[in-house]
Amino acid sequence: MSSKQQGLLSLKSPWTDNGNSIWLGSVLSLQRNIEKFNFPEKLPLDKRKQLFSIVTQELATSQYLDSPFVLEAEEISPTEKEYLHEHFLTLASFMEAHAGEGFVLDRSGKFLATINLNDHIRFRLLETQEDLENACNRLEKIEVSLGKEFNFSFSPRFGFLTSDPAECGTAFVASVYLQLPALIHTGKLQEFLLNHQDDSIITTGLKGTMGDIVGDLLVVRNNYTLGLTEENILASVRSYATKLIVLEQSERKKLKESENTAIKNLVSRAYAVLVHSYNIEVAETMNAISLLKLGLELGWLDGVTFKELNALFFSCRRAHILAEYGEELDHAELPHKRADFIHSILKNAKLHIEE
Secondary structure, three states, X not given: OOHHHHHHHOOOOOOOXXXXXXXXXXXXXXXXXXXXXXXXXXXXXXXXHHHHHHHHHHHOOOOOOXXXXXXXXXXXXXXXXXXXXXXXXXXXXXXXXXXXXXEEEOOOXXXXXXXXXXXXXXXXXEEOOOOHHHHHHHHHHHHHHHHOOOOEOEEOOOEEOOOOHXXXXXXXXXXXXXXXXXXXXXXXXXXXXXXXXXXXXXXXXXXXXXXXXXXXXXXXXXXXXXXXXXXXXXXXXXXXXXXXXXXXXXXXXXXXHOOOHHHHXXXXXXXXXXXXXXXXXXXXXXXXXXXXXXXXXXXXXEOOOHHHHHHHHHHOOHHHHHHHHOOOOOHHHHHHHHHHHHHHHOXXXXXXXXX
């Protein structure tokens, strides 16, 4: 195991102490570019390295970060890049990051800055509570402190300039991650989305589209960054997410009061898959964990907590399993090692759905 990976593994996980049933967390991001430097795609390697050096030096001494450290893209393995991608729930992969590019993290496991990937700087902040406003304030403090050292590219007409013109303005994106098994498995989610269409909001799965929702996880984020303040964006995202949460809670209450044999069957099968599989893949695992959380909410399961299931949900993915067992693990063994890992977490879980 490399020293760099040891550094990654020393990150605190926001998911291990997360007992949330529906609102799993949020990711807030800001993009910034520095005046007098071309966008990274048009920046020669020597200039990319220069910019990387000066930006990371400033971030590494920021008073608003918890023991920050720097990872240069060319010095970390593909598994480590994938680990970062999984940990911070990014839509874009970091696999193509190379010389003159990299990352700044802090030990809290909540902060990530990517340097020279599409834009000069992209700040990300994870938050597992529903306190979007305080998280936004912290992110802005980090950005403002860096802005005292560099002039960011800014247009009076278009706001902060980014490599993608559609992301100019505030260049701020708020993404909320909601686990909605009751709505999805009763067919009510599509009805809601059709009846609450909002051009200012995008809904996707973890992979960035609605075509493949894994783990019953819906991502709610703002569609526009131009002509809006951060406060406007947070308010619209929170409002839409709250409507979904209220409806999910209502649907769960109905399920608890009814004898929905279809949902009981889904939860029972999910339990069997997780507890008895010899090999298991990521998507199947995440889908089953979501149903187990629903079973726990409905009183059909005990011997395990929401915190344990949430931690398992985020740590069952490929790079996290490799980090647990070592990168030298034969990838053909991954499904079996994942199953073993799941069994160790769920060893005391008991299902008691009445006939």
